[in-house]
Amino acid sequence: MASTITEFSHLQMPLEDILEATNHFDDKNVIGHGGLGKVYKGKLLRFGKLVNIAARRLDTKHKRGIEFWTEISAISNEKVIINKHEAKRSLVMYLSNPTLSWVQRLKICVGVARALSYIHYENGRSYSVLFSEAIGTTGYMDLTIQKTGGVTYKSDIYSFGVVLWEVLCGRKAFMPNCFNRLLVPLAKFHFEASTVNAIMLTWLLQNRLSLDSVQIFTSVAYSCLKDERVLRPDMNNIVYELEKALEFQLPYEIYIVRY
Template sequence: MGCLSCFTSSEKKAAKRQTNSCRNDQPCNKTPPTIEVFLPQQHPPETIPKPSTSETGNNNIAAETFTFRQLATATRNFRQECLIGEGGFGRVYKGKLEKTGQDVAVKQLDRNGLQGNREFLVEVLMLSLLHHPNLVNLIGYCSDGDQRLLVYEYMPLGSLEDHLLDISPGQKPLDWYARMKIAVDAAKGLEYLHDKANPPVIYRDLKSSNILLDEELKAKLSDFGLAKLGPVGDKTHVSSRVMGTYGYCAPEYQRTGQLTVKSDIYSFGVVLLELITGRRAIDTTRPNKEQNLVTWAQPMFKDPSRFPELADPLLGGDFPLKGLQQAVAISAMCLQEEAEVRPLIRDVVSALSCLGNDPDANTASSGSASMESDGESYDDELGREERQRAVAEAMEWGSNSRRNKAQTHSAVL
C-alpha cells in the first residue's frame, strides 16, 4: 500500500468535499424521526417508512446537539486558518471539541441557501440512522437560531480527489493497490446503503470528491444531502428532480428523473474508471474527444489489448495486468447503458475484493506468500480461489448483455 509523504496541501482541501453536504434537522434526541420532512413527494406522510438496519438494531438518533457558542470555540471563532474547505452549501473548518479534545470537521451552512437547508435535514437524518465503517460518522449538529452546522469525524487525508486528481507537485501518487482498496471500501459503503438499509438508500452523489480518507487510506462515503429512499413494495423506481454532478449521473436518470440503485452503480463505474486512469469524469482542459472520460474509454472497453492504455501514467506501469483487466471489465459492466444489466453492488464488492490485496504486503507480514514470476499473483491458495471466484462472477455478468458478452469474457480471462 502506497504511503503519502505528507498532508500539507491536502489538509487545506480536507473537508472541501465535506462541504458539499450541509444539512441539519430539527432537535430530536431520543425518539426515532420520520422521514417525511425530506421526502414529501415520494410517500404520503402517513406511509413514509423509517430507514432501519440489521446492524444498528434501532433507529435512535445518536448525534449530539451543539450550541453555536460551542462550535465557535472549537473552531477558534471560525478563523481563516481553520478553514479547510468550501463548497456550494457553506464552509468547513477544522476544530477541536472542548469537552473531549477530539478533532472534528465543522460544516457551516450558508444561511442564504434554501436548498442547502433541506439537504441539511437529510444529512442529519440519514447519518443518524445509518452507521457503517465506510460511511463518514456524524458526531452532531447545531440548529441555533438561523445557524445550521454539522459536526463530522475529521478525515485527515481529505478526499480521494485530493490524492488522485488534484495532486500537488512532489506529492506521491496513489499506487495500484491503494486505489483498488479505496474502490473496495467505497463499494462496501454503497453495499450497506443498497442492501442493509431498509428501505434501501440511493446515494445519488457518488464521486471522488465525496469519498474521504482517514490516516490509513480507509475510504468513507460522505455528503448525503442528495440521498433518497429507494423504491418500496411493487415500485421499481423513485422519481426525482435530476440532481448530482455532471459526468457521474446515470444516463437513464438524466433522461427521465427515475432513480434506482442501478443509478448509483453507474456512478461507481465512473469513480472506478477515475481510479484506473487518473483522469477526471469531465475535464475541459483535454482535447474535445477526451473531455468526457466514459466516452473516451468506451472504444477501449471493446479491445482488451488496449486496456493498458487506460492505466494512469503516474502508475509508471507498476500494476498487475490481470488486475487491471478485471478492474476495467468491472467498470465497463457498471457503465452499461441499460440499467438492468448493470451488476448489483454486492457482486461488485465480491469481484473487487481480491484486487486490493498487495502481494508485497502479504509477503512481508506472513513470509509465506511468494509472487509468481509475472508479479500478477502469489501462492496463497485461498487468495487464488477468491480471485477465480471473482473472475467467474465477472464473466457471468458479462453474459447478461449480448452487446458486451464477447468483450467482457476476453477482459477477465
C-alpha cells in the same frame, strides 16, 4: 414521513455546534466543492471527544437535492451533512501521484465498495427510491436520473464506477479545459475497443501488473456505467470482484526486506 423523521431524529445537531466547528463556515476551512455546495473541515465535540468532520453545506440556490432526504428538508432550515473526516487530503489529490501504487489503489476501492455495500444493505438504501430534480457534480451523476427523475442505489453504483475509472486513469471525471472533458464516454469507448491501455496511467503500465487484476477491475468499472440500471451490478458483487482483482495483484508486488 413522521416515522422517518423520528427514525433519524438522533442524527440532528444544533446549528450553533456546526458553526463553532467550522468557524462560521469560514472559506479558509473549505476542503472541496460538490454539485450541491462547499465542503468545510472542522472539529466537533461529540460525546466528550473532539472529532475531525467534513460539513457539506447545501447551496441556497438548490431548493432540493438528491443527497438530502425530503424529510430532513422539511424539518430544517439550514441543511448540512456532517461526516467524520479522517483523511488529510482527498483521493483526487493523489490520482496521478506515482507514490500511490496499484495495490494501494485497489485497497482504497475495496474499502469504499465495502462501505457502500454496508449502506445499501444494512441501512436499507437498496429498497428506496427518491424522486427529485437532477442535481449533482458534473461527470459523476447517473444520467438516468434526468430521464426518470428517480434516484436509487444503482445511481450510487454509477458514480462509484466513475471513481474506479478515475483511479485507473489518474484523472478527474470532469476536466473543463481538456479535449476529452468527460471521463465516462472516453472510458466506455476504450473498453469497448479493447484499448484501455491508452487511457491508463502511463507509470502504472511501466510497473509489474497482473493482467487478470486489470481485466477484472476494468470489467466491473465498465459494468457500473451501464445505461440501463438493471444491468449494473450490486455492491456485494462489486466488492467480490474488486477483492479478486486485489488478490491477483498481490503476488506481483515487490517487497524489500532489510536484514
